[in-house]
Amino acid sequence: MSRVWNFSAGPAALPQAVLERAQREMLDWNGSGASVMEQSHRGKRFIEMAAQAEADLRALLAIPADYAVLFLQGGATQHFAQIPMNLAGAGDSADYIVSGHWSAKAVSEAATYVRVNVAASGEADHYLKLPARESWQLDPQAAYVHYTPNETIHGVEFHNIPDVDAVPLVADMSSNILSEPLDVSRFGLIYAGAQKNIGPSGLVLMIIRRDLLQRAGRPMAKIFRYAEHAANDSMLNTPNTWGWYLAGLTFQWLQEQGGIAVIGERNRAKAELLYQAIDGSGGYYRSPVEPSARSRMNVPFTLHDAALDTAFLKESEAAGLLALKGHKAVGGMRASLYNAVSLEAVKVLTAFMQDFAQRHG
């Protein structure tokens, strides 16, 4: 069939131009007579591509020189555990801000490796609003502060970087990296599973301030140590070469779009259009999230009558609108609006929503 309008929360839509290029180059990449997947990661061609991908990312986000960029594996979930292994020594504690499903999971995976202090939580508010910065019980001696700027399931997003003084700020940006301009210098460590705004699943991008690579952490195998990955240009072992390549193509595509400022404007416009369609529906559709905390990337919404959910999903799929079913923890619908989702896709969605409301009024 023809390409659908894909609102998947992840693994999510990729830019069509990226897929088309990967398709063209599948059997003969870069004049090598072989696929990029069939190349040694230690070969000249692959190393050049890998370095260009990093350079393009550095340019897109204006990453300062005192930050290393790593291309890792394991998903963000593995790094929920690996970050405390690397950044916390014996007896250390770390502050965690719990704003939804993923930050809660970060806590549970970290707990084996660091004394976790939940400095603030939105749980009592069912994660429909964010715990106000003034309420955070931060420990100035913490090894780091961890938070999740965007929660994909609950659809809440921090719209400002919290000030945590001198303690390194660690952010799981899996679902909002590269979605708007970012002041990297405010962070100690940024990490992101690739499968939303970067590329295919199985790749994790990390941006880490180099001084944090000096921390001893706990005893661990070399393969878990970020400093080793940094010292080996992320080729301590065989990286996910296909993921790295796709990420590089996505970075080029972002540049061709005009860079992150342009993408940020587009993302703002996309989210506004959808929230307006929800808020302007006279209660037919509802956003459960407090307006100030609404995510630009993941928009959960409910129908006024949950009995209509099945019809909504069936008809939207028939109309070529993919993956609108909400997460089971929240129910209802969810539209994810990552970078590769066009403004046109959101227009098609909102038009469908209006039409559905009229027909099923």
Add this chain to the structure above:
Amino acid sequence: MSRVWNFSAGPAALPQAVLERAQREMLDWNGSGASVMEQSHRGKRFIEMAAQAEADLRALLAIPADYAVLFLQGGATQHFAQIPMNLAGAGDSADYIVSGHWSAKAVSEAATYVRVNVAASGEADHYLKLPARESWQLDPQAAYVHYTPNETIHGVEFHNIPDVDAVPLVADMSSNILSEPLDVSRFGLIYAGAQKNIGPSGLVLMIIRRDLLQRAGRPMAKIFRYAEHAANDSMLNTPNTWGWYLAGLTFQWLQEQGGIAVIGERNRAKAELLYQAIDGSGGYYRSPVEPSARSRMNVPFTLHDAALDTAFLKESEAAGLLALKGHKAVGGMRASLYNAVSLEAVKVLTAFMQDFAQRHG
């Protein structure tokens, strides 16, 4: 350019039919209107594909029902560490057979998590022969015995599965899995990085006897625990969906070839042809490895005069023969003959070698 004859040690050649199918399906997989990379791993289409891939692998290797099959990340290197984390409790020791670069690395990554007993080593023989089974100093109380059936750098391969009595045998089969029929029931745990005989890098396949999933191991985050991955059908977190898909296509291709018995015969014939060309060259080419330990998958060889190495590499590349340079630890040349390397490719290589010897005699 046209497709080359690819002898890369890994990431290695993939079957051309697999690449062509992935190319065709790149923008519209399985009638979904989206790439396989753009699908939720929790969606019906992906789950069906994933289950079929596992079923096909089980059929290919006749994997008994009391073994779980896992699709993981991190490369074999991460599992050098993760295996002792899972299989060894506090105070346990494990036996390691060191037969080359990779088994030595398995020891160093494991050492944080288990008391390593090097039960045998080929180091004194420069890893050019295998330590005889009679010489192994095994501990009947060991948590497991770890060995590397095939060493890609030194080109040595065990041609029989060692008997280690009741202690679970753990094998890093990254470079020889699926290359010949295998009696899985002889093993406690088999694992393999995908990038040689399975698919692209960034995926690790594991076959583990289910009773070993009951071991407590050491305290660790859930994401490191194989039992959790098994209980969640390898979807504890987002898997490498592209790698899984390519692995599934490769399993189908193996079936189309006639299964592993046919592949095993083909691999034997390929290796014989190349070793005959080396041994029959009157000393122009030499294999440094003891004949009984020669690998079918990775064939290192030297030229009688190392001053000819540069010319050999330049001319072979010009003739469309890719990645013949030996590993820097060994020098000379190396041809890797994984499943996707055809008998025809080996014929082209041996013809080139004979021609080169005549011209540079």
